[in-house]
Amino acid sequence: MSDLQRPRAIRSATDTPPSRLLEHDRHVTVSGRPIPLLATPADVADLDYDRDLGDPGRYPFTRGVHADLYRGKLWTMRQFAGFGTAEDTNRRYRFLLERGQTGLSVAFDLPTLMGRDADDPWSAGEVGHCGVSIGSLDDMQTLFAGIPLADVSTSMTINSPAAIIWAMYIAAAEAQGADVAKLRGTLQNDILKEFIAQKEFIFPPEPSLKLVTDTIAFGARHLPQFNTVSISGYHIREAGSTAVQELAFTLADGFAYVDAALAAGLAIDDFAPRLSFFFNSHLDLFEEVAKFRAARRIWARHMRERYHAKNPRSWLLRFHTQTAGCSLTAQQPHLNIVRTAYEALAGVLGGTQSLHTNSMDEALALPSEEAVEIALRTQQILALEIGVADTVDPLAGSYYVESMTSRLEAEAEAYFARIAELGGVVAALQEGFFQREIADAAHWYQMALERKQRIVVGVNEFVNAGERQAIPLLRIDPEVARSQVRKLADLRSRRDNLAVQSALAAVAQAARDGDNLMPPFIAAVKVHATLGEIVGTLKTIYGEYIEPIVI
Amino acid sequence: MLGTDLDRIIAAFTAGDRRAASRLISVVENGGAEAEAVLEALYPALNGAPRLGVTGPPGVGKSTLVDALVRGERRAGRRVGVVAVDPTSPFTGGAVLGDRVRMGDLTLDSGVFIRSMATRGRLGGLARATKEVADVLEAFGHDVLVIETVGVGQTEMDIATAADTVVVVLSPESGDAIQAMKAGLMEVADILVVNKADRPGADQLVRTLEADLAMRPAAVWRPPVLATIASQGEGIADLAAAVGRHHQSLQRSGDLATRRLERARGEIMAILRDRLWQRARGQLAADVSAWSERVVAGRATPYAAARALLAAFLESVEDKA
Amino acid sequence: MERADTERTIRVLVAKAGLDGHDRGAKVVARALRDAGMEVIYTGIRQTPAMIAEAAVQEDVDAVGLSLLSGAHMHIFPEVLRLLREKGGDDILLTGGGCIGDEDMAALAALGVGRLFGPGASTREIVAYIRAEVASRRAPT
Incomplete structure (x- = not known):
């Protein structure tokens, strides 16, 4: 095959002979799905345009949620950032806003994500490392100092303690004099995928889901422009799932939130329009495009036909995309620019509403400024230079992409049936079903790399001999942790500790009574209860979760 | 592991050293003469x-x-x-x-x-x-x-x-x-x-x-x-x-005593069975092969073979005793 | 029959230290070690250095493999090593993997930490390393 001979010219003496590539069937997607040599009209014989595709902006939205997609409005280029103290990150945000960015995306450090204060022993070595450390309303106000929250849209990547962090955000906005009802942004707040994949859970599934339902109900009533849950497949994919697992498990999570909100007495059209999604865009271009198209179609069908939503906005699956961090390599890191560009292309061809392109060194460390700029420029080239943003859903009608879209939908439906058999998402995750499926897929992929059924350039083929793994060092000044600890001690000494005690007691009471926790959370953060104190109070009532072991 | 090493570990174990306890568990788990020595040392406790x-x-x-x-x-x-x-x-x-x-x-x-x-x-x-x-x-x-x-x-x-x-x-x-x-x-x-x-x-x-x-x-x-x-x-x-x-x-x-007696009897029997079997198997391997051929050729039944092999084995045991 | 000391089943403790829950790598490695005939004691996520060292001692493992992606490796590896020594587990190999730069790897190696595997390492390499290192530690000196 000529495509195997071509790289010969660039081979170095240390390369594996390309003849080895022929030893295994390589004609599978990154998910292990066999790729046909040729797709034909027979593959789409059952496809009905009006029923299965529809024009863009029309049910079932396979072709996109807007009639004019990117001509009307380009996707949002939303790069995720956060590190060190609230002051450090605030400076970065103001820099980005001065350069015309209109949306912020907050990355929190691990202790914050796990609901622990900076002075908790578990936080040692982690404060400010992978994001910003936020432990109190003071930190939140510092994070957004000089940034009018009434005017920006803020995305916050946080899950277990999302409701408390949101309470801090709302209190910070109020303190700025903003009209809370007009706040815009997105909370990730997707606890189910934490149990399934990312493992940043604190409480058991049922009370965790209850906290999500509280935010959905509170948002529907008080912050109608805030996306309360960003149902995320990204982390499921990063944990090693296949494309169809990402699709099926994410949508199953979405349905579980809908079921929980309905069970809490909400009306479908009051909250469904505020549910958004977040997918991974991996290397297999066509499979990814098919996945995005299938996702829209499945969601629309279920929302309209199963949940009887009447508001067309409830039928729309709007999503953010991030290119696949797990596809990046430490070897020859500049190649990651190319991988990211292809993955971004898949997101755009799939009709994403917003996009984060990884920096070439992102999987390894805090990205350098140059790398961040290249990542952003990649999106600009996609949007403005190569013509893919000017027409909607250009791959529609492709025998290959359409048949894969339908197949992914059918396979996702089979997963939904299996999950229902197991008693729903919560029962299935307690039994380890998702974890087992993902671990099997991750293992397959690793073995495929080791037997060279999958090639990763620079890692298992075309390796540069003697390459040093020059991973840029992530050095967060230990002073960050010390200053956070000092700030906490100072806060605890000057706040009204009696008020804190009674606010925490109110949180505990509401948790025991099953009331919506948002009002007591807001009250507690306003008297400067810390994140760790509020989470600690909830732990005494909800307990902590230990997951089943699946290898 | 040398005998003196084992003695040292047993002494540390007796003094309450957790690492020594963990080592002795491994020794016992792996079986053999050292395991026996360890159990002999620990049984009084x-x-x-x-x-x-x-x-x-x-x-x-x-x-x-x-x-x-x-x-x-x-x-x-x-x-x-x-x-x-x-x-x-x-x-x-x-x-x-x-x-x-x-x-x-x-x-x-x-x-x-x-x-x-x-x-x-x-x-x-x-x-x-x-x-x-x-x-x-x-x-x-x-x-x-x-x-x-x-x-x-x-x-x-x-x-x-x-x-x-x-x-x-x-x-x-x-x-x-x-x-x-x-x-x-x-x-x-x-x-x-x-x-x-x-x-x-x-x-x-x-x-x-x-x-x-x-x-x-x-x-x-x-x-x-x-x-x-x-x-x-x-x-x-x-x-x-x-x-x-x-x-x-x-x-x-009185069931506790009965159960423990039964268990001890079972243990002794199991050890005996293992020892006898190991010894017999090692000693008779070649003869078993020879008898297998006779069985396949229809010149002996498996029972006759076993009878002859057992007799030979017991004779050798008696000779040694 | 008794087996020679060097042929005893290799026991490895695989743990995720700290708050980070990304366990894809730890699980793939645990499965590979099992498939290579080792006994893998899997502790799961969120282990403190004290829990890891104590579990390693109770289980009498030959090696401890830590997966660390959060950047806390310069805190956690030295602490686990110190506690292993304190508890008499000086002979236990401490190895692992994650996003760890050459400079940090060298600093940890100088402390006595074994080889650390970066992104893209094959499970065969990891298995071969643990086998060889355990064999050399078991061999009488």
Whole structure:
């Protein structure tokens, strides 16, 4: 095959002979799905345009949620950032806003994500490392100092303690004099995928889901422009799932939130329009495009036909995309620019509403400024230079992409049936079903790399001999942790500790009574209860979760 | 390992060194002359601490239940040794032992010692190895021993019977009860537990088990059926109380002594069987091959072959004696 | 029959230290070690250095493999090593993997930490390393 001979010219003496590539069937997607040599009209014989595709902006939205997609409005280029103290990150945000960015995306450090204060022993070595450390309303106000929250849209990547962090955000906005009802942004707040994949859970599934339902109900009533849950497949994919697992498990999570909100007495059209999604865009271009198209179609069908939503906005699956961090390599890191560009292309061809392109060194460390700029420029080239943003859903009608879209939908439906058999998402995750499926897929992929059924350039083929793994060092000044600890001690000494005690007691009471926790959370953060104190109070009532072991 | 080394470790063990305890467990687990030496040194320290076996199909929540039971024992001030046995893969010889996950923070309690063991394809010898690991933990000063195994087959059941009290755990998930009955688990149970009692089908399972037990002949001890939600600690106190009642009943009825005598007899027999078999097999290997050819050729029956081989073996033993 | 000391089944403790829950790598490695005939004691996520060292001692493992992606490796590896030594586990190999730069790897190696595997390492390499290192530690000196 000529495509195997071509790289010969660039081979170095240390390369594996390309003849080895022929030893295994390589004609599978990154998910292990066999790729046909040729797709034909027979593959789409059952496809009905009006029923299965529809024009863009029309049910079932396979072709996109807007009639004019990117001509009307380009996707949002939303790069995720956060590190060190609230002051450090605030400076970065103001820099980005001065350069015309209109949306912020907050990355929190691990202790914050796990609901622990900076002075908790578990936080040692982690404060400010992978994001910003936020432990109190003071930190939140510092994070957004000089940034009018009434005017920006803020995305916050946080899950277990999302409701408390949101309470801090709302209190910070109020303190700025903003009209809370007009706040815009997105909370990730997707606890189910934490149990399934990312493992940043604190409480058991049922009370965790209850906290999500509280935010959905509170948002529907008080912050109608805030996306309360960003149902995320990204982390499921990063944990090693296949494309169809990402699709099926994410949508199953979405349905579980809908079921929980309905069970809490909400009306479908009051909250469904505020549910958004977040997918991974991996290397297999066509499979990814098919996945995005299938996702829209499945969601629309279920929302309209199963949940009887009447508001067309409830039928729309709007999503953010991030290119696949797990596809990046430490070897020859500049190649990651190319991988990211292809993955971004898949997101755009799939009709994403917003996009984060990884920096070439992102999987390894805090990205350098140059790398961040290249990542952003990649999106600009996609949007403005190569013509893919000017027409909607250009791959529609492709025998290959359409048949894969339908197949992914059918396979996702089979997963939904299996999950229902197991008693729903919560029962299935307690039994380890998702974890087992993902671990099997991750293992397959690793073995495929080791037997060279999958090639990763620079890692298992075309390796540069003697390459040093020059991973840029992530050095967060230990002073960050010390200053956070000092700030906490100072806060605890000057706040009204009696008020804190009674606010925490109110949180505990509401948790025991099953009331919506948002009002007591807001009250507690306003008297400067810390994140760790509020989470600690909830732990005494909800307990902590230990997951089943699946290898 | 040199004899002096072993003496040194035994001395450290006696002084309460946990690393030494862990080493001696490995020595005992690996078997052989050193294992015998270790057991000889430790046997005087054994004092008949109660041994609790916890078994049941995979996924019923055994580790969570053990975790809850251990915490109860700790609150009562007793030191607990836990042996958790998981199957070795017959294909690779490897194993993933994951029982510590649910006992996470017990790791740092100096009154608890948890040891994971793989079955390692030790036919028949597994129950003995498990018991001997428990012996080491008992000699180390643990007041209660808990042996946790996956109850899916005969070997695992043998391990369960190495305990004074056997708790069989089931959950309402489909198939468990049938699987347990098929595996003969019901027969070895002194106490039956339906865990995850908040799941649908739990009451039904309790009734089924009680009906099954009611058909058994009357005995001194009638196994109770208890419902627990181990993850929330519910029913654990009742379970601990039932274990205590069972132990008292064993003592009162004299069954405890009988069981332990039977167990000791079984151990001796098993060791004898192994030793005899190893010796005979080594000595007779060549002759067995020769007789096999005669059997295939129709010149002897397998019985005649065995008779002749046994006679030859016994003669050689007598010569030596 | 008794096996020579060097042929005893290798026991490895695989743990995720700290708050980070990304366990894809730890699980893939645990499975590979099992498939290579080792006994893997898997502790799951969120282990403190004290829990890891104590579990390693109780289980009498030959090696401890830590997966660390959060950047806390310069805190956690030295602490686990110190506690292993304190508890008499000087002979236990401490190895692992994650996003760890050459400079940090060298600094940790100088402390006595074994080889650390970066992104893209094959499970065969990891298996071969643990086998060789355990064999050399078991061999009489």
